[in-house]
Amino acid sequence: MTVSQRASVLSEADTPHSLVARFDASSPLAMDCGIDFAPFSIAYQTYGVLNAERSNAILVCHALTGDQHVANIHPVTGKAGWWETMVGPGQPIDTDRFFIICSNVLGGCMGTTGPASLNPSNGEPYGLDMPIVTIRDMVRAQAKLIDHLGIEQLFCVVGGSMGGMQVLQWAATYPERVFAAIPIAAAARHSSQNIAFHEVGRQAVMADPNWRGGRYLQEGVKPEKGLAVARMAAHITYMSDDSLHRKFGRKLQNREAPTFSFQADFQIESYLRYQGSTFVERFDANSYLYVTRAMDYFDLAADYDGVLAKAFKGSKSRFCVVSFTSDWLFPTIESRSVVHALNAGGASVSFVEIDTNKGHDAFLLDLPELFSTTRGFLDAAAKARGIHQVHGA
Amino acid sequence: MTVSQRASVLSEADTPHSLVARFDASSPLAMDCGIDFAPFSIAYQTYGVLNAERSNAILVCHALTGDQHVANIHPVTGKAGWWETMVGPGQPIDTDRFFIICSNVLGGCMGTTGPASLNPSNGEPYGLDMPIVTIRDMVRAQAKLIDHLGIEQLFCVVGGSMGGMQVLQWAATYPERVFAAIPIAAAARHSSQNIAFHEVGRQAVMADPNWRGGRYLQEGVKPEKGLAVARMAAHITYMSDDSLHRKFGRKLQNREAPTFSFQADFQIESYLRYQGSTFVERFDANSYLYVTRAMDYFDLAADYDGVLAKAFKGSKSRFCVVSFTSDWLFPTIESRSVVHALNAGGASVSFVEIDTNKGHDAFLLDLPELFSTTRGFLDAAAKARGIHQVHGA
Numbered sequence: 001m002t003v004s005q006r007a008s009v010l011s012e013a014d015t016p017h018s019l020v021a022r023f024d025a026s027s028p029l030a031m032d033c034g035i036d037f038a039p040f041s042i043a044y045q046t047y048g049v050l051n052a053e054r055s056n057a058i059l060v061c062h063a064l065t066g067d068q069h070v071a072n073i074h075p076v077t078g079k080a081g082w083w084e085t086m087v088g089p090g091q092p093i094d095t096d097r098f099f100i101i102c103s104n105v106l107g108g109c110m111g112t113t114g115p116a117s118l119n120p121s122n123g124e125p126y127g128l129d130m131p132i133v134t135i136r137d138m139v140r141a142q143a144k145l146i147d148h149l150g151i152e153q154l155f156c157v158v159g160g161s162m163g164g165m166q167v168l169q170w171a172a173t174y175p176e177r178v179f180a181a182i183p184i185a186a187a188a189r190h191s192s193q194n195i196a197f198h199e200v201g202r203q204a205v206m207a208d209p210n211w212r213g214g215r216y217l218q219e220g221v222k223p224e225k226g227l228a229v230a231r232m233a234a235h236i237t238y239m240s241d242d243s244l245h246r247k248f249g250r251k252l253q254n255r256e257a258p259t260f261s262f263q264a265d266f267q268i269e270s271y272l273r274y275q276g277s278t279f280v281e282r283f284d285a286n287s288y289l290y291v292t293r294a295m296d297y298f299d300l301a302a303d304y305d306g307v308l309a310k311a312f313k314g315s316k317s318r319f320c321v322v323s324f325t326s327d328w329l330f331p332t333i334e335s336r337s338v339v340h341a342l343n344a345g346g347a348s349v350s351f352v353e354i355d356t357n358k359g360h361d362a363f364l365l366d367l368p369e370l371f372s373t374t375r376g377f378l379d380a381a382a383k384a385r386g387i388h389q390v391h392g393a
Numbered sequence: 394m395t396v397s398q399r400a401s402v403l404s405e406a407d408t409p410h411s412l413v414a415r416f417d418a419s420s421p422l423a424m425d426c427g428i429d430f431a432p433f434s435i436a437y438q439t440y441g442v443l444n445a446e447r448s449n450a451i452l453v454c455h456a457l458t459g460d461q462h463v464a465n466i467h468p469v470t471g472k473a474g475w476w477e478t479m480v481g482p483g484q485p486i487d488t489d490r491f492f493i494i495c496s497n498v499l500g501g502c503m504g505t506t507g508p509a510s511l512n513p514s515n516g517e518p519y520g521l522d523m524p525i526v527t528i529r530d531m532v533r534a535q536a537k538l539i540d541h542l543g544i545e546q547l548f549c550v551v552g553g554s555m556g557g558m559q560v561l562q563w564a565a566t567y568p569e570r571v572f573a574a575i576p577i578a579a580a581a582r583h584s585s586q587n588i589a590f591h592e593v594g595r596q597a598v599m600a601d602p603n604w605r606g607g608r609y610l611q612e613g614v615k616p617e618k619g620l621a622v623a624r625m626a627a628h629i630t631y632m633s634d635d636s637l638h639r640k641f642g643r644k645l646q647n648r649e650a651p652t653f654s655f656q657a658d659f660q661i662e663s664y665l666r667y668q669g670s671t672f673v674e675r676f677d678a679n680s681y682l683y684v685t686r687a688m689d690y691f692d693l694a695a696d697y698d699g700v701l702a703k704a705f706k707g708s709k710s711r712f713c714v715v716s717f718t719s720d721w722l723f724p725t726i727e728s729r730s731v732v733h734a735l736n737a738g739g740a741s742v743s744f745v746e747i748d749t750n751k752g753h754d755a756f757l758l759d760l761p762e763l764f765s766t767t768r769g770f771l772d773a774a775a776k777a778r779g780i781h782q783v784h785g786a
Contacts, residue, residue, distance in 0.1 A: 033653035132653035191635040192661045193629060198624045199662045202655060203669070207618035209602055225600035233593045233626050236586065241721070244585040250692060258690055260426035260525040262595060262682060266689065268585045269592045276596070289655060296659065297651055298641060326635070328721070 007075040009109055009282055013125075014118055016111025017075035018043040018068055018104070021148045029106070029141055032297075039120065042109025042145045044068050044103035047087060048095035050151070051228040056387050057151045058093060059142065061159030061166035064234075064284055066293050069109040070102045071095070076110075076282045085366055094134035096188075097387070098155065105166075107133035107290035108140040115286035116217060119174070126286075127214035127282065133290050135162070135298045136248040139169045146177070155179050155385055156378065160363030161330065164292070165298050167210040171319070172300060172311040182374060184363045188308050188341065194329060196236055198292040201230030205285050214286055215274040227285045228276030235275045239317040240326035240359035244268060284355040301341075308337065312345030318384070319349040320377040322370065329360040350377065362382040400468040401677055402502055403610070406518075408462065409504025410468035411436040411461055411497070414541045420532055424588050425527040425690075434700045435538045436504025437461050440480060441488035444546070444705035448466075449780050450544045451486060452535065453495040453549035454559035458676055460503040464488070465494045469503075469675045485767040490780070491548065498559075499534040500526035500683035508679035509610060516724065519679075520607035522584040526683050526684055528691045529556070537569070546570050548778055549771065550701030553577035553756030554686070554723065558691050563730065564712070565623055565693060565704040575767065577715040577756045581701050581734065586736070587722060591685040594623030595763040599679050607679055621669030622677045627666045633719035633752035637661060655703055694734075701730065704740030711777070712742040712768040715756075722753040743770065 007017055022041045023029070028038035045068045050057060060070050060083065067074075071088050072082040073282065087100055103361045115130040146154065157170045157178050171181045190198075201278020205211055208226025211344035212219050236244075248268040250256065255265065264270040302364065304310035320341055323335035332353050340351040354369045356362045383389075400410055406487045416422070418701055421431035438461040443450060453463050455477065460467075480486045480493055499503035500523065505747040508523040535583050539547065548565045552570050558577020564574045583591075600606055601619025605612050629637075641661040645651065648658065657663040659785065697703035716728035725746050734744040747762045750757045775781075 007625055128655075129443070164769075173443070189643065190642045191634065192643065192659075194631075195635045196637065196658050196665055198660050199659075200622060200629065200659075203618075203625060204597060204600075204622045206655075207597075207601065207622055213661065224774075229593060229597045229600055229622065232596060233590075236589045236593065239586075241584065241586045243587065243722075248585045250582065250585065250588070262521075262686065264592075266585075266588050266592075266711045268589050272589055272592055273596070331634075 004096040005058060009076050009284055010116065010302050012076060012282065013114065014111075016043040018045055018111050020044075020111060020147045021145050023144060027144065029137065029144065031131055031137045033131050035131045036132060040106070040113040040141070041111065042103050042141055044145060045070060045072060045376065045387070047071050047100040048098055050099040051387070054151050055153070055155060055385060056097065057149075057154050058098045058156045058298070059165035060087065060093070060100060061142075061157065062102060062105065062249060063161035064158070064295065065097075065279070065288075066163070067108060068102045068104045069110070073142065077278075082364065086374065092371045092378065095156065097382070101149070103142055103145050105138045105291065105292060107138070107287060107288040108228050109230075109284035112141070113393070115290055116282070116284040125217040127217070128218060128286070130286070130290065131142055133294045135165050135169050135294050136173065138227045138294065139166050139173060141235040142166070142170075143174060143177070143389065153179055155387065156182060157379065158374075159181040159186075161360065162295050165194060165295065168300055171315060171317050172303075175295050175317060178317045179385055180318045180320070180377070181322045182249035182377065183326050183338065184370070185324055185360055186220060186338070187330050188338050189302060190295050190297075191334070191383070195296045197234060198235055199294055201292060202289050204229040205234070211285065216285070223285045223316070224280040227280045227283070230288060231279040232272045232276045233271060235344070237329045237352060238355055238359060238361040240328065241356040243359055246357070300342075302352060308341035309344035312342050312347050315342070315345055315347040317347060318381055320373065321349060322349045322373060323353045323357070324360070324362045325353060325355045326357045327362065394619055402469055405463075405469060405503050406507065406509035406677065407504070410438040411438055411504050414538050416537060420537065420652060422530065422537065424524055430524060430678045432467075433499070433506040433534070434504065434510070435496050435534055437538060438463060438465060439615075440464050440493040441491055443492040444780070447544050448778060449490065450492045450494060450547050451549045451551060452539070452547050452563075453480065453486070453493060454535075454550065455495060455498065456552070456554035456556050457688065458681075459556070460473045460501060463493065464502070468676075469572060469601045470671075475757065479764065479767065480567065483503070485764045490775070491747050494538070496535055496538050496540070497722055497775070498531045498684065500680060500687060502677035502680040502772045503511055505534070507677070508607070508683055509677040516715060517612040520610070521679070523679070523683065523713065526540045526687045528558050528562050528687050529566065531687065532559050532566060535559070536562075536567060536570070541703070546572055546608065547773065548550045548780065549573040551575040551576060551577070551767075552713060555578060556754065557687050557745065558661035561693055564708060564710050567708060568708045572778055573711045573713070575713045575715065575730065577763070578720050578723045578753055579731070580723050581694060581731050583688050586690045589687055590627065593626055594685060595682050597626070598623040604678065609678070615673070616678045617673040620673045620676070621679060623681060624672040625665045625669045627673060628665060628748065630722045631752060631754040633721065633750055635719060635750040635753070636752055639680070639750070682717045685759055701734035705735050705740050708735070709737055710738040710740060713766065714742060717751070717753070717755045718746060718748045719750045720753040720755065721757035
């Protein structure tokens with residue numbers, strides 16, 4: 001697929017290459033900011049077949065810049081789905097066995113209502129008129145989708161990073177609807193340092209004169225430079241010092257000696273510039289503001305008198321919490337806090353800290369220990385839930 | 394001193410409130426990029442009195458955004474000198490005992506020639522016509538200043554971060570001229586991750602339309618938004634996750650509840666915005682590009698067949714290497730590499746890793762263990778060097 005044949009991020013915001021569930025004024029979303037939001041749409045993909053008992057559904061929750069295209073060619077980039085290592089026939093999240101659902105988050109830009117979507121009240125993109133979204137709002141919207149699909153209880157909710165935040169929120173808000181949960185490289189609250197990095201990214205976007213106070217779509221421009229800088233800064237935090245050292249070190253890019261200039265002499269510079277420039281082709285700048293803000297606001301314990309264990313009190317869900325040794329964005333200590341709270345709340349929990357030098361983004365990479373952990377946990381949970389057959393059999 | 398009474402960063406670039414040593418075409422600087430650079434100026438401050446033997450001079454090397462105003466009111470900001478905790482009467486670097494010199498680095502913007510200085514060939518600011526500067530170029534320029542001051546051998550060269558890089562370069566390039574050396578929170582080469590963060594900062598500056606390809610001074614504008622974003626991103630790296638958590642956590646700024654907006658709800662956001670906005674008042678954007686580039690290019694071993702120990706072979710200087718446990722920008726492992734190389738080179742070396750949660754910027758803070766380490770090392774070195782008396786006595 002060539003670039004010209006591909007969909008644009010703008011057309012995906014309102015007419016996505018996805019299934020879409022539409023909710024009208026009869027079913028508004030009660031948002032944390034106090035607004036009853038309607039109408040709204042949720043764009044989603046499914047893989048595999050829902051069994052007759054409707055007991056084999058797995059909800060995959062995506063991260064900050066992810067979307068619903070888990071295991072199919074992406075309509076804008078033409079690239080493979082973002083979790084094809086994990087989700088597919090015979091993969092740890094086995095589409096031959098489970099019915100997989102992934103929806104674009106509220107505030108996103110791939111077909112679920114977000115700041116790039118048209119505001120029906122004036123026919124223009126929402127921009128900053130979109131209400132501020134929280135992780136709980138995202139999960140409430142997903143619950144409406146699950147209702148719409150006629151699924152009472154999810155067999156499993158799984159996700160990494162912001163996806164893991166949604167997993168924790170699901171388990172807290174809808175404990176009866178979550179049989180099993182796998183929060184990966186996540187935390188029950190966003191740290192001060194992480195808020196700081198997000199704020200840098202937002203300031204980079206807003207500093208771009210093409211941002212136009214959020215009205216760039218109306219004005220036919222895009223704050224691409226600011227968004228690229230935001231992505232570059234964030235991308236560093238997704239890797240580890242060690243992985244950067246091994247992958248790039250101080251190696252020069254297609255040259256023998258430094259140029260004594262501001263060209264991208266070093267491979268790491270060239271790599272980062274590439275990450276920035278490709279990101280702006282597939283992501284909406286205002287969505288970046290909204291979704292980072294949702295993560296910043298996330299503090300699960302705050303809704304439970306500051307006591308995280310209360311969020312999970314009496315939970316019958318079974319949890320598998322996963323962290324990575326080299327993840328400095330969501331370090332193991334954050335996952336350990338979740339595990340302690342789950343234990344204190346009386347929940348069933350396994351905890352796996354995976355030894356890897358690949359940093360936060362390890363959950364997206366080819367990591368055999370993550371695959372075997374997920375497969376083993378899901379197998380045991382499926383047995384407990386009575387999911388024995390391959391779909392349809 | 395009010396803002397209106399203060400000097401501006403622009404006037405400081407060519408007519409600084411400092412001593413200035415001027416070097417004309419008879420004394421060009423042989424730069425690593427291959428250019429014999431002349432004329433050039435070095436702006437510097439001194440504290441204390443040079444003794445009759447000229448044996449008590451300490452060169453303080455400043456960090457990325459530092460300058461020569463170590464221990465006096467800053468002419469632009471009106472604030473105290475950046476290392477008054479360390480340098481002064483009775484302080485660890487005792488101005489009653491030693492003659493302290495600090496010069497603004499080549500490429501800086503406080504009076505030493507840099508991109509904001511006037512290019513004598515056309516009467517305009519250099520901008521990107523300033524040759525790319527390296528750490529070794531900075532040190533070569535400092536050596537010319539030391540010659541100019543009639544000092545054969547420095548009693549000590551000391552500095553943190555980029556200042557520590559200069560200390561190591563001094564010890565390698567001019568071993569006979571360095572009696573003692575204190576590199577703090579430094580490294581013998583800039584890491585891939587650190588280059589990455591610098592590249593983000595440079596891209597933020599260059600993305601600002603007011604940067605104008607580096608010609609903003611000629612055009613009467615300033616890339617303030619881009620430079621503020623660069624500073625915000627960098628500032629996060631100077632602290633530690635733990636110190637941010639203790640200092641700010643998720644505390645809200647002058648409000649009881651989140652605003653559900655993109656205002657600076659969190660104290661950390663407000664703090665970062667303040668850091669960005671005050672930085673642009675005192676620093677030149679092009680200097681930021683040049684000085685970060687100098688750090689990126691720094692790889693001391695590369696000049697010695699890739700073997701760092703060769704840089705220090707047979708050195709008679711005595712070293713005190715200092716690192717901080719929570720410094721993730723220049724982690725202890727980097728200092729340890731330097732120590733191993735010094736040992737392998739046969740140099741005399743002490744190594745102190747200070748336990749602190751304050752991150753990289755700990756070298757600028759009130760840190761009793763850093764003060765006692767410095768004081769003890771300098772006392773012993775002064776005794777070895779035969780510096781017994783208080784100045785003039």
